[in-house]
Amino acid sequence: TRRWWLIVTLTQFHFLFYATRTLPNIFALVIALHSFAFWFSKREKSLVWTSAFVILIFRSELVILLGLILLQEVFIKQKFTFRNVLTNGLMASGSAI
Incomplete structure (x- = not known):
């Protein structure tokens, strides 16, 4: 096992590199x-x-x-209006930027 670990570590530098860093994917997933x-x-x-x-x-x-989910909620399930989604989306976009 030690030998294989050494081979993987020496040939695949990104294994340990990414093991020590948080990526935007992790934050996006949450x-x-x-x-x-x-x-x-x-x-x-x-x-x-x-x-x-x-x-x-x-x-x-x-x-x-997520866009397909929102479109489904607006047009198929009609949970809320397109105007409501657009207003909240623009406000959220403005606060995110």
Whole structure:
């Protein structure tokens, strides 16, 4: 086991490099999971705020995942209006920036 650990460590420098550093993905994961929790508990305003924050600050590709959830809530389930989402999204975006 020691020998394999040495081989992996010598050939894969990024293994130990990333083991000692926190990445934006870790922070984005926590906030994205909170967004899902807000979605499951039907707290739409918190869903919009956390989604806007995590998309703007950490990972822009989350707009695909969380954006589709928001579009579903607006157009299919009609939980809240598009204007409400836009207003809260712009306020969250402004405070995130």
